[in-house]
């Protein structure tokens with residue numbers, strides 16, 4: 001009887017340990033999946049950067065859309081898909097989706113009007129970004145993936161960094177930050193005026 005009791009105790013302790021462990025295992029699997037997806041997305045961003053550089057070398061300008069890189073500068077269009085899109089079908093492009101191919105990435109220098117972004121209306125994204133570059137230089141993101149939290153950014157000078165949705169708040173030097181804020185307000189005034 002004693003032995004039976006002991007086995008019951010061992011079993012129940014074992015079970016409760018297992019029950020406790022399952023959520024942790026699920027969480028750590030999810031975390032490693034998230035990390036792997038982020039790393040794969042960064043590899044995509046770096047390939048996109050190389051393709052953009054090659055395009056600029058040849059044509060002395062940026063493309064209108066990332067799909068303009070395919071196939072000459074980017075042979076494999078699946079590089080434009082973040083692994084999160086492949087797993088879930090989600091894209092987050094805020095009205096700036098590529099017109100020719102499904103792409104997970106927002107090309108910040110695209111030829112589209114800003115629309116609701118910062119109430120920018122008819123100001124072109126690429127003109128807006130050039131103005132921002134006049135203030136903070138090549139730290140301005142060229143390509144962004146909003147499928148991660150924090151968001152993944154590829155800057156104009158090829159660096160990958162994480163930020164909140166509004167990367168402008170993350171520009172460290174406060175002078176730049178207030179200049180960006182002033183630029184945003186003048187953009188709004190232009191639209192309303």
Ligand SMILES: [Zn+2]
Pocket residue numbers: 041082083084104145146147148152
């Ligand atoms: Zn991504």
